[in-house]
Amino acid sequence: MDRYSRMVAFLKVLLPLTALVLLSTLFLISRGVDTDATIPFAEHEIEERMRGQQVTAPFFSGTTAQGDEITVTASIARPGGLAAPAVATDLQAVIKMADGGRLTLTSNSGEVYLDKDIASFSGDVVITSTSGLEVTTDLLNATLSGISANSPGPVTATGPIGVLNAGSMQLETKTQGGPLQMLFNNGVKLVYDPQKSER
């Protein structure tokens, strides 16, 4: 065998071996993929999600018989069971009344009792109305089928009328189809400062 064929025979062995070595560096010596990447959820969040269904950023809108539009949004809403009411957090409700008025209502949390047709807002409830009145209370029960609400607890309100606090507050239309009235009762005290409005 002359030199050339001996060199070819030698290369026939050497070249596949180097190829094998090169290939193995890809798998054997490489840094290796860390397969157990950390999941971005904390443990308690998973448990919370597992406990019951949950709607994030729910949006609900409807119109009442008199033609007033109600839109309600929240950050999280959980459906209620048979006895337990549906619970929502960071609620915001906007009511556009047929005769032009507009009411916005925000609260920390709210529960919806479908069987009793009541939605109760709790946790620094703020109601602002077109008449420039801003009413704050800590609990407000509103009926679902129409526009009427009452806040059994003490209420404070500020507006062009001045600063006012009352024992309780009712929001309803007194006569059928009449204008929406906000009734403050059991003891109303208003302080109006003429200077403040002059500036």
Add this chain to the structure above:
Amino acid sequence: QSTSIAFGTIKADPSLPVEVTSDTLEVNQVDGSAQFLGSVLVVQGVMRLSADNVLVIYKPEQKGIDRLEATGNVILVNGPDAAEAERAEYTIDSGTIVMNGNVLLSQGNSTLASSQMVVNLNSGTAQMSGRVKTILNPDGNN
């Protein structure tokens, strides 16, 4: 005919805060009008006005309260003097109270009756007009 008399010893200051207390308050959400009902008492400094119900009228663009309309046995007390009428209108900024509907003013031991009375709180004077009738008690006790 009309007579003008002093009303109340201390000059009331219309820029003092007005305090209104009542049993209930109705705020109409459409036009924003507010009505105090049930033994309403309006207190500003020395002046006290009590009535069955008081309607609040706003300045334009809700910048503040323009005037209060009190109806139903209105009693106005300002210092030692007291006046009674069916209706009264108190314009806060100008500090004038217009009372009409058989006004009865009692000052010390004399009482005056007329159909209308305009009280100016700043100057502490009252202007009674329309069938003014005075009842003076000569012997000083009433």
